[in-house]
Amino acid sequence: MSLVVFESLKQIHCAQCRQGPLRHLVREAGVPRCLDCADLGHLVYLPRGDAALTRRAREASSLSAVVVRFNKRRRRYERQGLLVEEPALARAERACLADAEARARRRERDRLRRAVQDTRFTAAFAAEIRRLFPGCPAERAAAIAAHASVRGSGRVGRTAAGRALDEQAVSVAVRAAVRHTDTEYDALLMAGVPRFAARARLAARIDAILDGWRTPPPPPLAAAPASAPASGPGP
Secondary structure, eight states: OOEEEEEOOSOOOOTTTOOOSOSEEEEETTEEEOTTTTTOTTEEEEESSOHHHHHHHHHHOSSOEEEEEEETTTTEEEEEEEEEEHHHHHHHHHHHHHTHHHHHHHHHHHHHHHHHHHHHHHHHHHHHHHHHOTTSOHHHHHHHHHHHTOTTSOOGGGSHHHHTTOHHHHHHHHHHHHHHHSSSHHHHHHTTOOHHHHHHHHHHHHHHHHHHHTSOOOOOOOOOOOOOOOOOOOO
């Protein structure tokens, strides 16, 4: 179990030594204490961002603490970095410098592998859109799939259902695209209309577009056969 240190944006002072305002603090029985009073003052702060350095510093440090900060919008604590012993951080930095080139090559291989995977998945997502909505233009299906399947976006295409090409998830992505692209939904939101009210106002129009896309387009008309040349009088 990791020790937890809180990063605070408020004007909080240590309940023991009155030092403050504190950037990093520990809560003991609900009482804030500075790192010195919590016997963590000798640790140094390592911000998040370098996974290899963080892992190596944590492994080399006999004492460490996770630094978290509360995200009001998401209503949850999020990791900001790590407190570790200074000699452990120095050893971790030397180890990372020693194999930096090898790790860079591995990251590049991983990037290329993910790019291939993403291209294949986006194509499969677009094909599923066309299967469910055969009347959807191919270029629209490709655009919807590309938007919904961006890695790390949190959009429906990256959910477990989306990655499994679940019909409901694919339909949700298509409906969202129609809502934003083919209606004045965004303008209503900018005008202050509540989100659910705007959706209800436009639901019938969106349903009509989707119903039209569920119908396969008519086959192209066959070209009329070329007429035979008129035969003239014989010699």
